[in-house]
Amino acid sequence: MISLNHFKNKKIAVIGEGIEGKSSAKFLQKQGAKVTILDQKQGEGYLDRLDEYDLVVRSPGIKIEMLEKYVSRNKITSQTKIFFDISPCPIIGITGTKGKGTTSTLIYEMLKKDRKDAHLGGNIGQSPLEFFEHLKSSSVVVLELSSFQLLDLHKSPHIAVILMITSEHLDYHPNVLEYISAKRNIIKFQNSSDFAIINRDYVASN
Incomplete structure (x- = not known):
């Protein structure tokens, strides 16, 4: 931090x-x-x-x-x-080729239902920097993360969710391997105190 x-x-x-x-x-x-x-x-x-x-x-x-x-x-x-470097609270990150927006919203709504100080951002909703000043150590941030955002990420969220991964955005990524590698950055820097939830039905998600 x-x-x-x-x-x-x-x-x-x-x-x-x-x-x-x-x-x-x-x-x-x-x-x-x-x-x-x-x-x-x-x-x-x-x-x-x-x-x-x-x-x-x-x-x-x-x-x-x-x-x-x-x-x-x-x-x-x-x-x-920048947000990963300055966030004072845990981050739940969600990525995948399809379904990440819906999953992010569901997680956010469940946290709110449980009366958590939850905030939704990333590739959906607000920029996390826009609600940064409202965050406390007890807050939870839910981020939908695209391959563009994950490509050069140097930290991983406390809880990472990987949904189905196929191939997409090959007009941006030179090949499918870079696309998959970017997605996997969401768990690359986790440690033993972090959590990963992975859809093992898709080979590229593993």
Whole structure:
């Protein structure tokens, strides 16, 4: 877990002016960072000075390999990675080719029914950075996680759920192996105190 002061006075580029990019920029500005949003709408060469930034926050649809042409990989992060680094409470992460949105919502509703301080975000609902200030150590965050968000994840959730995995998004991933590998990052960094729930009916999910 890192302190929010980590971002203070940092020069940060957020790549992509979509919903997630804007929420990342807003959150980081609130922490005292000097934020610039860079988007392909700004024209050719919009990434040319990327190496001048201390940190580069990519949106899910932005390929890491494209950014590595302009900046070293150790400067590249994402909203998902940032949230995993600063979350004060347990995270339940759900991924799979189909059904992850429904499963995430069901888990969230069950937690709320049990009067838990639950929050739903990720690839569904709100950006987790938007409700970060409301989180306590007793809260529980449920995140729907896509392969784009999991691709360079360096931590795993306390509870990971892997549903059916087939093949998808091959217009983004160069092959099905990278897609499956990204999905498996959800359990890659778990330890003996964490939990994994896996649909063993699908070979790729195992």
